[in-house]
Amino acid sequence: MASEKKLTNIDDKEQFFGKVATAEEVNELSKTGAFVRQENRFITPFGTKEGELPIEAGRYRLIWTPLCPWATRQVIAFKLLGLEDVISVGTVAPIRTEKGWEFSLDKDGVDPELKIRYLPEIYAATDPQYTGRATVPAVIDLKTKQVVNNDYHHLSKYWETVWEPFHKKGAPDLYPKELRDEIDALNDILFHEVNNGVYKAGFAQSQEAYENAYDLVFQRLDWLEERLSKGRYLFGDQLTDSDIRLYVTLARFDIAYYFAFRTNRNRIADYDNLWNYAKDLYSIPAFKEATDFDAIKRGYLLGNHAHNPYGLLPKGPDLSIWEEPNNREEKFGKNKFTY
CATH class of the missing domain: 1.20.1050.10 (Glutathione S-transferase Yfyf (Class Pi); Chain A, domain 2)
Known part of the structure; x- marks a missing residue:
């Protein structure tokens, strides 16, 4: 894997969108050459407690690509539970470009709700200091136009539990x-x-x-x-x-x-x-x-x-x-x- 200059300023859009961050740039390689996956940045849980993301139909958009296993998990859960009518879904193309995940499957190459072409745009707007990869799945708050959760470790469990009021009739209990x-x-x-x-x-x-x-x-x-x-x-x-x-x-x-x-x-x-x-x-x-x-x-x-x-x-x-x-x-x- 070619060595490239480390990203230092996410506000420098020309620098950021010029290429995809490598494993070295986001510290995903150990000294022994082992792959160490980056931590998720946006991990606020969904729930009803103070400080948690509110459970509200029509407020969020899930961004995925059918390439990604972590993102596909969310879509399978959505379909099993009937959440597709409650949380909208946007799709990025399966080949990540030099500028990051791209909404090239949509008309004019722009997500119809977020009005962006590349997923890193909304990551940068949410946290100008973020220097990791802009990953999927990503949940976007449509009110604030910000990334609120990309924690694939726990997302499906939120759909299965605190989002239960919106489950379709007869939905399976995936997390008994x-x-x-x-x-x-x-x-x-x-x-x-x-x-x-x-x-x-x-x-x-x-x-x-x-x-x-x-x-x-x-x-x-x-x-x-x-x-x-x-x-x-x-x-x-x-x-x-x-x-x-x-x-x-x-x-x-x-x-x-x-x-x-x-x-x-x-x-x-x-x-x-x-x-x-x-x-x-x-x-x-x-x-x-x-x-x-x-x-x-x-x-x-x-x-x-x-x-x-x-x-x-x-x-x-x-x-x-x-x-x-x-x-x-x-x-x-x-x-x-x-x-």
């Missing part, structure tokens, strides 16, 4: 009270060893850091394969927040991480339980509608994640296999829930 401690513990493992584990392998700049991350990913996938031999979902027959978090990595694994991040011991399709579990989740409309394989492939294999000097887009893999039947009903019985 009796399982919350267990879900939180598993989510922590999933983030460090699977969701972000593939990035630790893909962005490592030393052989040792890469191999350590690689081994951690596959040790945990082997463990998950065993766990999913005992239940339809990660917590038996209860679809939870944890399933959404694991799914977004599984959906990207064979098409992108296997090649781009060199996590190539196995494909997810090589596992019996993980693969059938992933296809089972994909058969649920909320998961399928939020999964854009073309965007994933373009973002990872043509975008800033790639080392692809000729810009060649792989023709495969065959995505029709995601539509093939899975064996989860055969193993665990008919799903009693409808989503």
